[in-house]
Amino acid sequence: MSATIPTLAIARTPAAPPAAPATGEGEKLRRIFAESDEASLRRGPLRAIFRGDLRYADRLEPFLTEAYEEGERQALVDNLRALGTVDRAKLSAVDRIAYDVFKADNERDLRGFAPEIRRIGDVLPINHFQGFQTFYPEFASGQGAAPFKTTLDYDNNLKRNAEYGRVVDRMIARAREGMARGITPPKLVVRNVIEQLDNLLGAPLEKSLFYAPVVTFPDAVPAADRTRLTQAYTVQVRDVLNPAHRRLRDFLQTEYLPKARDTVGLSALPGGAALYDYLIESSTTLPMKAEEVHALGLSEVKRILAEMEAQKGRAGFAGTLPEFFTLLRTDPRFQPKTAEEVAAGYQAIGKRVDARVREQFALTPKTPLEIRPVPAFREKSDAAGSYQQGTPDGTRPGVFYYNTYDLKNRYLWGMETLYLHEAVPGHHFQISLAQENASLPAFMRFGGNTAFVEGWALYAESLYPELGVETDPYQRMGGLSDEMLRAMRLVVDTGIHAKGWGRDQAIKYMLDNSPMPESDATAEVERYIAIPGQALAYKIGQLTILRLKAQAKAQLGARFDPRAFHAAVLDTGALPMPVLERKLADWMAGQK
Template sequence: MLIRTIIALALLGAAPPVLAQAPPLPTPLPGDGPEDAKLKRLFYDQDERDLRYNPIGAIYRGDLRYAGSIGDPYTDAAQARALRFTRDDLKAIRAIDRARLTATDQIAYDVFLDGAERDRRGFAPGLVKIGRAMPINHFGGYQTFYPDFASGKGAAPFTTVLDYDNNLKRNAQYAALYDRVIARFREGLRAGIVEPKLTVRNMIEQFDNLLGQGVEGSVFYQPVTMFPPAIPAADRVRLTAAYAAQVRDVIQPAHRKIRDFLADEYLARARDTVGLSAMPGGNAYYAYRIETSTTLPMTAAAVHALGLQEVARDTAQMQAQAARIGWTGTLPQLFDRMRTDPRFQPTSATDVRAGYAAIARAVDAHVDEQFALRPKAPLELRPVPAFREKTAASGSYEEGTPDGSRPGIFYYDTYDLPSRYTWGMDSLYLHEAIPGHHFQISLAQENAKLPAFMRFGGNTAYVEGWALYAESLYAAFGQERDPYDRMGGLNDDMLRAMRLVVDSGLHAMGWSREQAIAYILANSPESRTDATAEVERYIANPGQALAYKIGQLTILKLKAEAQAALGATFDPRAFHAVVLDTGALPMLVLEKKVRAWIAAGGGMPAA
């Protein structure tokens, strides 16, 4: 979720609330005592500090106080500062008496402490050494999100001359950071900690795509092709020349330098292996990645065993669904049919968009039956930008602004159209859009009663777990009426189950890329294109893919507990409200909250 691209504010004719000074201090709520006031001030100070050092994150929130900067990523100063801030946060939170906080603030206390403790563990020298040595890859790096951010069709505003000038400043800093990235990669070369060859080749291709755009075709040039009326003619001339010069003389040379470094110096010394266990300290690093993704102290072996269990369960459901279809062959034969039958293959990008628009209309008709809480932010459908469509997921979500002035975006991928099967569209929309990421992320950031770290932050197990849980609501939203669509929904659940097996297999058990792809193809109707992209994603981003199933299973378990305890009084709208109304919680904190709600009778949470 963590690639951010949002529709241009200028094209919308609306801008987020612009902050030119610090927001007001938090207002005490009824029932707050001295400890609550201390807690809220801690959260406020921490947020102000983090916005200052994360200007891009601030821009996504409509805060333009630091809009001429991208911060100082990949510097020793940033790393030392982060460690100091983590220690300061822990000292401050421990000085507050949790027992004297309100119930809501106790939840906030627990979430903050949980995150700070995990951050502290991440500064273990062995973990830092690996993180420094592999600063970017094809799934996580500035080249994967910043070009779109700065394109005039992203989150960066382009409504004033100052906006255009600030973007020039940010772009110059973006180009300069690649020297630091190269230095970190060379540090890894000296330590024998290097990326796999396949992620290096994918990065080279990404930079080749950016270089291939030239100057006036570059995404970085596009803001001067869409000036809003308020920009004076003289400034348009100046800015057009400045943007062309910057692309030609600053950005393209920086892309060429990192591209040539990767191709000419780094690739030959990169790993043929793909898993973390093949690197010095890799097992400990993977254990930490598991914890950060799941918020639980799970071992790789436990993850793998759970995955095998879930794969077996999904296989049994697929076999039952195949019987309903009337299929008399084997599951692998059915998978081949689903991959190759032209009836399941869209013929144009227009067909894909029309399909998702129809799903959106059908889902909207049932929202009030399941949700009392709905976000203000609208939702827009957009194709994945061409420069990253080959390595992108089938779908992704990017959040709007807290006041709803900028929509959330559901991005759908139209690369290799025959592999964008119609039987997978229902569940993908439920996951990425409504009621998945769009509802969860928007409701959190629109809740001004929450501290900023809970409105705008979170953990992957909750965020992706909620979105996967949203797929299970297909019947309530009138989706998957076609039996092949239900098979597609089962396939998407199977994919998340297989992630537990494949991710742990790759990074803890010596699996090869080819072995992992073969496992996915044998157990699902995923196309080879998607299976390859999935496996290369797990290789590039260890542990992240584990979060989906862990979060989903936690929410499903809590829902079953609530239904058993509350019986006929169980209201799905109240259950969804209590899960959603305090942002993304670590799994143990979420369990504690929901069980307290059940014990109190399971009514609609107070607004």
């Protein structure tokens, strides 16, 4: 829950080239953006590395230190102070959008540094979904964003790894501080992290993710350097990294787990309700309250259940909807036999979508897309699918990760909708198009908010008819199941953190209202417990985009062009929902 440690989703991406010259207030605004971005890269080497900027690649952010956190807070204050010197009325239409996004993002992030928020968030640095230990091992493995092309890249990684070991110790110190205050995560979160660490520590040294970069070398690394680096990595894994993980694992098992709480919701913590209110707004970019979100979720669940009934009829199934769910979960024809079958299936889906996608999108990314399995060490607690952005110059592709853990529960009927969400035209399109747009200031190219990013990806699933997928009732049930998941999140997340729901109650609700397997429902519920509020953004964002599309169709009639609408939504990066609404209203007026 701590905002001090980035995850793949937070560590955005690279230094933007200068925007087109502006004059007057626009020039001042762009200068503020450029100075803010440069300062952000200096403070955040990981942010720079994700963007292909290696000037600070020999270090990590000093996470979990007061100096680092105060620097991040002061940067927000400085950004807003500088923005206050700009006369918004004298800006161009595009610059006004940028002004509004910058203001909204900085104000929202600054509220996260309020004492009542930090009191809890700062001392909960470890969870199984966004803890630094879930991100960094793959980052340093040669398969993540960190480059391993030259001797310098390898040496820089050694320096970052050493700092990672120190971050792990600071995680322990912060957790102890939380114990002293009576602020701890739920026991199930701690157990999940222990299991992740056991997986990392269980591999022999030569199979460690941290050792992986020296298993093979690029041609640019000379033989003498290879010998030195292999020895250095061997010593570091054995004497620094494995001991750091062992210290964390032993602390969690012997000290933290016995003190961790049995409750799962934020409302069980003093001040938890105020923190949850902030997390709802932070995720949705809207000042919604838990009760409102919960009611919206119940309404969406009811609507989607009716659509599922219709698909059950199309499939010719005579039983009840729960019985149809059981069929979808248990019939062997829906269960892949091998991981290779899943890989081939996603490749085939990608080709089908590519054949139709330009009917809906005039604006498409240049960044290539790769399809890969989730790394084994985190597959048990990972989502069914995820996306990691590439670099704007295409040197690192975007990656769609699919999960083959518990293979019999990775149903074939869920593959098409998952691809639309995580890959094309979902995350890969939205994130890549923003990054590739060099006319945008860097914070719009590489920043964003969950409501837009995940709302767009869920909206992308709704394009299944136009893209020629989900043509049979079983694949369509997969699409409805995915949408149902996002609707249930509104109910379950708020149920857990504002209404006192327990873990088992939340899992049962999800199984009663969808065909998802118990393993997925369990992972989802434990995710909401670990990172409250984040999962609310998907449905809120999707409903906003769908509502704006309906307005555009109603206003423009026969002149409505989905390619133009999608370009208007995507061509300025991930906007807060209020800013998106203003932009689309202006766009509709212009189309008339």
